[in-house]
Amino acid sequence: MQRIKSVLRDAADALALVSDSALLDAEILLCLALNKPRSHLRAWPDKPLQPEHLNAFKALLEQRKNGVPIAYITGNREFWSRDFLVTPDVLIPRPDTELLIELSLKLIPTDKPFKIIDLGTGSGIISITLAAERPLAQLSATDFSPAALRIAQLNAEKHHIDNIKFYLSDWFADIPSTKFNLIISNPPYIAEDDEHLQQGDVRFEPRTALSAKEQGLGDIKIIANAARNHLEPYGHLLIEHGYNQLQQVQTLFKNLHYDKVQTYTDLSGQPRVTYGQFTPNDSD
The missing domain is CATH 3.40.50.150 (Vaccinia Virus protein VP39)
Structure with missing residues (x-):
């Protein structure tokens, strides 16, 4: 099974051509797929990903590779320290x-x-x-x-x-x-x-x-x-x-x-x- 650390590395490489913040984008999308905070990725870099989580992540990653903004994928963006719904x-x-x-x-x-x-x-x-x-x-x-x-x-x-x-x-x-x-x-x-x-x-x-x-x-x-x-x-x-x-x-x-x-x-x-x-x- 693929582990968090390697999945993030590969995803960052895949996003390098479409994003100036490829690793951050990959982390945000993986957190969305896992329904976990970014601290989870830091705490468990070698944790294997379940197939359903990996598939969800790949679908999100494909959207970003096609240029869809992170805010539209996640449905939110921070402004003045508040979280706002974005579509x-x-x-x-x-x-x-x-x-x-x-x-x-x-x-x-x-x-x-x-x-x-x-x-x-x-x-x-x-x-x-x-x-x-x-x-x-x-x-x-x-x-x-x-x-x-x-x-x-x-x-x-x-x-x-x-x-x-x-x-x-x-x-x-x-x-x-x-x-x-x-x-x-x-x-x-x-x-x-x-x-x-x-x-x-x-x-x-x-x-x-x-x-x-x-x-x-x-x-x-x-x-x-x-x-x-x-x-x-x-x-x-x-x-x-x-x-x-x-x-x-x-x-x-x-x-x-x-x-x-x-x-x-x-x-x-x-x-x-x-x-x-x-x-x-x-x-x-």
């Missing part, structure tokens, strides 16, 4: 988006209500994390995909969050008329002809959540323009965008007369989130 209906949570959380938490008071909307919530990682970290905040979360919105609702239930209202809406189109203190979004921002859409995990993610017209700026323009009608005076706008869109997004914000426009860098030092504050004038 091919939603984007896979990425560490870069935690920058949105860091910036938001600096703006949201801990001792009083604060109205927030998360546009294009997907799996709900942004709205649910903010709702959990700021229980007094009143959140709304939108998505135009019923399937994605259902995943977000399931994640809210999983984490016992009750201060979010979910809306099936294309950006602001179908939300109640109200004003927010903070509008936040991680919208589609990849150009429709970008070659990266044909590479890696991105090939399996929902295209509508990834790419936008106007070289990836179409949805950002819609949100930034409409947000002025939905922000309280001196409210805040935070939008995640591509590393190569800094100048275009800053120019957009400034042309729309947002104040204090600033772009923040992600974990890799790349421009990733732009901030603007809505200061009304006599014409607003």
